């Protein structure tokens with residue numbers, strides 16, 4: 001049985017003072033031991049949060065493919081591990097679409113992260129035009145096939161897929177329950193044996209009101225939450241919904 005996994009992606013939000021929210025979330029998460037909870041703040045806060053909350057999972061939002069070198073502005077998986085991060089998000093659509101990241105780059109980042117002992121969340125998701133053309137499942141399965149480092153998948157539980165339809169991110173829109181279940185089922189089937197243990201998360205406008213319905217759909221093992229993860233009062237109800 002796969003454990004529910006709820007991950008907060010703070011994107012480019014938060015300051016050192018936000019440790020109060022992170023502590024509130026980490027403290028409340030102890031009340032839901034059946035749920036794995038993690039927070040991915042901006043790079044500047046990773047080490048501070050991770051050292052302040054050693055029992056809790058703090059992660060990065062991206063990593064470079066190389067461990068070190070002349071790559072101005074980049075942070076490696078080895079650096080995240082050194083900062084006591086336990087996981088990293090790769091391939092978020094804000095990087096795929098916004099910065100032109102390719103499946104090959106995302107696969108290499110995934111390999112780098114696994115090599116450093118980090119759990120990896122690989123994001124996939126279709127733009128609205130693809131959904132409207134009726135090609136969303138084919139599009140997402142191609143991203144899954146192209147982004148996962150199958151050769152390195154000795155322990156598939158170290159990898160999670162986050163299905164995030166781009167048009168649902170930060171918009172208040174979500175796919176129908178049937179559409180979410182159909183996509184997650186298709187991803188599960190495509191993963192073969194690895195799909196037995198690999199978590200498949202849903203992301204895109206998850207909040208305290210819709211979390212329970214989404215998290216109890218077939219093949220939905222958790223959520224990647226943006227805006228509603230920034231404060232304990234909004235994020236904790238989503239963790240609680242995963243526990244029920």
Ligand SMILES: O=C[C@H](O)COP(=O)(O)O
Pocket residue numbers: 009092164168169170171203204205206224225226227228
């Ligand atoms: O990584 C998180 C997702 O992009 C979802 O963001 P959102 O919950 O603000 O829609």
